Amino acid sequence: MIRILLADDQHLIRGALKALLQTESDLSVVAEASDGIEAIREVTKLTETPQSVDIALIDIDMPRMNGIDAIAQISQRCKCLVVTTFARPGYLKRALAAGASGFLAKDTPPEQLAEAIRRIHNGLRVIDPALAEASLFTADSPLTDREADIARMTLQGAQTSDIAAQLHIAKGTVRNHISSIIAKTDASNRIEAARIALDNGWL
Template structure:
């Protein structure tokens, strides 16, 4: 019997209903096989190796490792698997980060099933697939002005943590945190640290 030449797909999403829906939609395609699923981003590389995955569909927000970080890990590992970010968060900042990480596609979760299947085929064939509306928006969206340390602080600040809690979590002095928070507020034009972190998140910077 001849070995199947179908496109082998992994679905990584922390919501089981979403994983199931994507698997069902792609499962009806004759040339696509969903061979692995996970809810944890840090398991992606191992599963890709184990199952010989050709295309990985990655959600952005997952425990262990984000989809963008997982895409970067696949790139760093030198695996031939290509990745597509499939997310609710259609933000230009995320698109830029995903492409920098090595992702070959970026689509939103309300993409029609036939378009998602075609995106898998095109990415597997070596093409890049990007949501057209998001691609246009990204042309007019500035790159993140935040430093790596400011991104770390904003990620904690968005949880509602105060200066003392941020300093404790990141092993920094409260003075250092205050200085970085002031910078984040200035760069985002916000009124306080939580609003600044929220604006940074909405822009896809964190």
């Protein structure tokens, strides 16, 4: 029996995935989580118990902690398969770097998802073919960690003074980072730059 954790902030999605997976005789959903922090807690709690997690199915866009950051912390305890709406080359590269064993879109047919879980459980890697091909022609993120943080905050509507206060840096430093983000994304303003970074999966 392959023991699975489902991590997705949408209860309906978790319920649908659980219902689909439970129809397979060799798959069992033993835990659920609504964000990355809960996923880490559940995997840690179940480690070394009869219900320990073999594979975590993790979404990317979740509150408190995203799926990629969670994978970085639990991939040593269980295998991780990203199942997300955000099938972008940048996210694929970041997820694999964090330790993910697979990456699929949420519109993957149920039978293919079940087979992907089995393949990953057997030590193989499973990646959406079209996304894998696209990633070959997509550059790695040019943004530093601080620039990525500022871009995320920009998308949330934060102004320069807000960003400076939250990151404990000078407003001039924030403006310098924003100028760098705009230059690296070849955008005309910081909102466009942040959206380009998001669309490329760099955030």
